[in-house]
Amino acid sequence: MEPIQKRFLMDEHNPPDAVQLDLATFEKIETVLEDYALYQFMQEDENDAPLSLKEAQAYYGTLPKAE
Numbered sequence: 808m809e810p811i812q813k814r815f816l817m818d819e820h821n822p823p824d825a826v827q828l829d830l831a832t833f834e835k836i837e838t839v840l841e842d843y844a845l846y847q848f849m850q851e852d853e854n855d856a857p858l859s860l861k862e863a864q865a866y867y868g869t870l871p872k873a874e
């Protein structure tokens with residue numbers, strides 16, 4: 808794993824106040840976090856039986872549609 812390139816932003820008293828990352832690094836971190844959260848969510852439902860095709864289609868029909 809390559810080191811994260813970061814820049815520290817200081818406040819008026821000089822202690823580090825924030826960190827600045829380049830966009831590519833931020834997007835990689837964001838993807839890792841989203842993948843981990845999805846994995847955790849999927850593990851919670853591991854004991855649920857899979858839906859049949861008809862059950863899945865019925866469930867899909869109940870989901871709100873994007874506008």
